[in-house]
Amino acid sequence: MTTPIHSTRLRESATFDRSVIAEIQRAAETGIYDIRGWGAKRALPHFDDLLFLGASVSRYPLEGYREKCDTDVVLGDTHAKFPLHLDIPITIAGMSFGALSGQAKEALGRGASEVGTSTTTGDGGMTPEERGQSKNLVYQYLPSRYGMNPVDLRKADAIEIVLGQGAKPGGGGMLLGQKITERVAGMRTLPMGVDQRSACRHPDWTGPDDLAIKILELREITNWEKPIYVKVGATRTYYDVKLAVKAGADVVVVDGMQGGTAATQEVFIEHVGIPTLAAIPQAVQALQEMGVHRSVQLIVSGGIRSGADVAKAMALGADAVAIGTAALIALGDNSPRYAQQYEELGSAAGYYDDFQAGRDPAGITTQDPELAKNLDPVEGGRRLANYLRVLTMEAQTLARACGKSHLRNLEPEDLVALTVEASAMARVPLAGTNWIPGRY
Amino acid sequence: MAPTVTTSTPANGVVDLRASSTREVNELLSSPGSPAALTITHPEGAHALACGLDADLDVTIDGHVGYYCAGMNQKATVTIAGNAGVGVAENMMSGRIHVKGDASQSAGATAHGGLLVIDGNAAARCGISMKGVDIVVGGDIGHMSAFMGQAGRLVVCGNAGEALGDSIYEARLYVRGTVASLGADCVKKEMRDEHLAELKELLDAAGMTHDPSEFTRYGSARQLYNFHVDNASAY
Numbered sequence: 001m002t003t004p005i006h007s008t009r010l011r012e013s014a015t016f017d018r019s020v021i022a023e024i025q026r027a028a029e030t031g032i033y034d035i036r037g038w039g040a041k042r043a044l045p046h047f048d049d050l051l052f053l054g055a056s057v058s059r060y061p062l063e064g065y066r067e068k069c070d071t072d073v074v075l076g077d078t079h080a081k082f083p084l085h086l087d088i089p090i091t092i093a094g095m096s097f098g099a100l101s102g103q104a105k106e107a108l109g110r111g112a113s114e115v116g117t118s119t120t121t122g123d124g125g126m127t128p129e130e131r132g133q134s135k136n137l138v139y140q141y142l143p144s145r146y147g148m149n150p151v152d153l154r155k156a157d158a159i160e161i162v163l164g165q166g167a168k169p170g171g172g173g174m175l176l177g178q179k180i181t182e183r184v185a186g187m188r189t190l191p192m193g194v195d196q197r198s199a200c201r202h203p204d205w206t207g208p209d210d211l212a213i214k215i216l217e218l219r220e221i222t223n224w225e226k227p228i229y230v231k232v233g234a235t236r237t238y239y240d241v242k243l244a245v246k247a248g249a250d251v252v253v254v255d256g257m258q259g260g261t262a263a264t265q266e267v268f269i270e271h272v273g274i275p276t277l278a279a280i281p282q283a284v285q286a287l288q289e290m291g292v293h294r295s296v297q298l299i300v301s302g303g304i305r306s307g308a309d310v311a312k313a314m315a316l317g318a319d320a321v322a323i324g325t326a327a328l329i330a331l332g333d334n335s336p337r338y339a340q341q342y343e344e345l346g347s348a349a350g351y352y353d354d355f356q357a358g359r360d361p362a363g364i365t366t367q368d369p370e371l372a373k374n375l376d377p378v379e380g381g382r383r384l385a386n387y388l389r390v391l392t393m394e395a396q397t398l399a400r401a402c403g404k405s406h407l408r409n410l411e412p413e414d415l416v417a418l419t420v421e422a423s424a425m426a427r428v429p430l431a432g433t434n435w436i437p438g439r440y
Numbered sequence: 441m442a443p444t445v446t447t448s449t450p451a452n453g454v455v456d457l458r459a460s461s462t463r464e465v466n467e468l469l470s471s472p473g474s475p476a477a478l479t480i481t482h483p484e485g486a487h488a489l490a491c492g493l494d495a496d497l498d499v500t501i502d503g504h505v506g507y508y509c510a511g512m513n514q515k516a517t518v519t520i521a522g523n524a525g526v527g528v529a530e531n532m533m534s535g536r537i538h539v540k541g542d543a544s545q546s547a548g549a550t551a552h553g554g555l556l557v558i559d560g561n562a563a564a565r566c567g568i569s570m571k572g573v574d575i576v577v578g579g580d581i582g583h584m585s586a587f588m589g590q591a592g593r594l595v596v597c598g599n600a601g602e603a604l605g606d607s608i609y610e611a612r613l614y615v616r617g618t619v620a621s622l623g624a625d626c627v628k629k630e631m632r633d634e635h636l637a638e639l640k641e642l643l644d645a646a647g648m649t650h651d652p653s654e655f656t657r658y659g660s661a662r663q664l665y666n667f668h669v670d671n672a673s674a675y
Contacts, residue, residue, distance in 0.1 A: 030669070031669030031672075032667060032669055078441075079441060079442055080442065081442045144569065145531060145549075145550040145569060145571075148531055148550065149512070149531070149533055149552065150492055150494065150512040150514060150531075150533065153512070177665075177666055188590075189552070189571040189572060189590045189591050190590060190609060191609060191610060191665065193665075193666070194609070194665040194666065195665065195666045195667050199569065199588060203530075203546055203549040203550055203565065203568040203569045203587075204508070204526060204527035204530045204545075204546035204549040204550070204565075204568070205507075205526065205527070205546075210507070210526070213487045213488065213506070213507045213508065213526075214507075214508070216487060216488050217487070217488040217491050217507070217508040217511050219442075220462070220463070220466045220488045220491050220492060221488075221491055221492030221511065221512055222492070223467070223470065224442035224443065224463075225442075
């Protein structure tokens with residue numbers, strides 16, 4: 001006779017918890033690493049670990065509903081004839097047609113343009129729909145060079161040389177065969193249905209000195225008109241930013257490990273890179289030491305969700321931020337209205353991350369024409385514009401409370417940290433103290 | 441700030457790069473009033489020279505050039521009477537680039553179309569990620585050439601270095617001499633009549649007189665197009 005075990009006596013291993021056991025079982029069953037979308041899901045020190053010090057006696061606030069708090073930003077005014085002038089410092093990060101449906105790319109362009117900001121192509125070239133709906137379009141220059149051509153290069157408003165992204169610094173793009181449709185294959189000069197694994201290194205240069213010449217070439221081809229961004233995944237950020245500036249970047253984009261992806265190995269997403277919070281002070285230090293903070297602009301991405309995150313990133317020294325995952329959520333990704341469809345895929349609203357599979361019921365991370373119809377680009381664009389306005393108003397609210405008449409006037413002195421880890425990474429004092437670990 | 445330049449068409453059709461800057465020459469070549477033919481002298485290894493051309497121009501560069509000469513070329517014919525640095529004709533879309541000397545690494549990288557002729561040798565990564573360009577090399581090519589080659593033809597009249605055609609897609613490779621080693625998923629293939637015919641056309645276009653029957657064709661085995669655990673050791 002078996003002795004019944006009371007449930008309270010069951011003890012889950014902290015090392016081999018249920019998700020770890022399930023992954024071992026899945027690996028043994030399939031013989032392949034787990035591939036998924038989204039960004040890091042593990043708990044990390046983040047902007048939630050920082051707080052603003054609102055004005056009181058020692059500081060003077062601005063009237064929340066009356067006094068102006070400006071939000072505009074100019075990007076790339078060091079070398080380019082035509083820098084970008086954005087109304088808000090919240091941009092849309094690079095996401096490819098292929099990873100996303102044509103409707104999703106159009107919606108991103110519509111939403112960004114409605115509020116006066118920029119959107120960005122991805123690893124797969126520029127589509128006419130995207131160019132047509134994007135007032136300010138940043139054209140990514142990636143190792144694969146899929147779809148890269150001088151005609152589109154000259155149509156762009158800025159060029160972003162991608163060296164890495166936060167979800168997978170050191171890794172190339174990935175688009176599995178189910179999303180390589182005839183149109184996607186044609187744009188990328190690939191056979192239909194192949195598992196496309198992009199190169200992780202650029203094919204025609206190998207180091208920062210070469211990068212300087214590559215930037216020169218792109219400037220020559222575009223008649224020195226376009227701002228040149230350099231995007232890095234956050235790892236050795238201090239050195240990478242210095243080298244990017246030395247190579248001639250107008251704008252440096254730093255993407256922390258919470259930054260999303262359409263598809264890569266789970267082990268890559270969760271175990272490579274550093275948190276966004278840790279990367280910003282490194283980048284700012286590099287820019288300040290080179291005397292170019294604010295003249296070479298810093299765009300930060302990776303886990304930006306709210307106006308508070310925007311304001312905190314800018315207080316730490318960013319000139320602007322970029323959003324990707326949050327923008328997709330605004331379009332309708334993981335919406336409860338698709339709860340039944342998510343369950344049929346073995347997931348649930350709020351958890352869905354199988355962007356690589358191309359079966360997204362929200363019509364965003366798919367190339368299935370029937371599924372893509374679920375996203376109305378006009379309605380999606382409107383939702384994104386609403387969300388971007390909310391982020392902006394939230395950031396303005398916090399800036400006014402700190403007495404700032406422009407978002408860029410936020411500063412590290414406005415912040416304190418809730419945890420020792422966040423204090424050390426963000427280089428702001430632990431709340432209620434003057435202590436910054438490692439500094440004082 | 442962006443450099444300010446003034447350009448004017450030289451009366452004799454010759455620009456001396458000791459007296460003019462790369463910016464001035466490139467702006468002249470991309471301007472509506474560009475001369476149909478131009479000779480550039482004393483390039484002294486200048487980078488990004490004659491890049492981004494987009495017209496039916498005939499440009500001769502009398503000397504050695506640096507990185508990315510004739511990058512992203514469209515329609516133009518560029519002749520380099522010397523050696524070329526890294527990435528000559530990178531991402532070329534159309535036209536013809538002729539290097540009369542040797543080319544450094546990544547010649548014709550990611551190029552979509554047109555013809556790149558290199559009379560001498562080409563270093564590593566020749567034709568890397570090629571997307572439709574035709575490349576004819578009179579001498580040898582270095583390692584990792586045609587890596588991830590997606591489309592187009594690479595003809596090598598000499599020998600090929602290690603890992604030729606690693607992770608190749610649909611590019612076709614013809615080598616007259618030896619191949620140090622083949623990369624992942626690249627295999628020797630049968631030389632059928634249509635291949636002999638297209639090779640003859642390419643050699644003729646490049647001004648080379650070798651017998652096509654002396655060449656061996658290589659291409660993708662297409663075994664790694666979709667991941668399978670049994671192929672894990674190939675990566």
